[in-house]
Amino acid sequence: RIKRKHKEIKQLNDCVETLKSILEKLPQATHTNEIRGYEGAASRLYFGALKYAIQPQWAQFNGRSMNPPLDNVNAVLSFTYxxxxxxxxxxxISEGMDTYVGYLHTVEYGRKSLVFDLLEEFRSTLCDTFTVAAFNLGILQPDDFRTIDFSSNDDEYPLDVQSENVEEPISTRKGILLTKDGLKKVIEKFEAKLEEQYYYMPLQKQLTxxxxxxxxxxxCxxxxNDEENEYRPFVVK
Structure with missing residues (x-):
């Protein structure tokens, strides 16, 4: 057990150092695709390390998966996102902006790129920390999840066949979703999380x-509108 802990600590330290290296390279990026490449590499490292934060042995997590989520941790991550x-x-929409025109995520038919762009700074600080706490504090239990057959021909539980890295994508796959009771638990606790206050540097005061x-x-x-020069993402310190 001690050897396993030492191995995990080493992997986490290596992950942190590699992420720092990626951050140092970002200012030299000359194209949006280069930034996306760094983001993809950092994301794989981050989610590879996130599994060490989940304590219950029944809570499986082997990296990020979606459409469908392949384990219970991904089910909660996807739902909170x-x-x-x-x-x-x-x-x-209330600010009169176009949800489909983003600056980091590519503009594709049906994709609300600006929404995904702004989500990025709240994934780890809000959604991921909530997900880890939901498992580690016992808010969620194994019976809060259900197995569903996702299909490329199913509108309710669609399978994203484009994400299948095979020559002939499969048409069905089992995924994990929250049950009705599990959804209620997450919504109730997540709403409470949204009302927690943190120091917001631009206004120099506590905000929910x-x-x-x-x-x-x-x-944003x-x-x-060129009223400010530099975008400052929200960071929890």
């Missing part, structure tokens, strides 16, 4: 997560 996506989208998200959308609008 969706909750924040909807919140960000509502604020973007919900209000911070709204302020970041307004900040000012950047796009």
């Amino acid at each position: 969706t909750l924040v996506n909807h919140l960000i989208e509502s604020y973007i 997560y919900r209000k911070i998200i709204a302020e970041q959308v307004k900040h 609008k000012r950047i796009l």
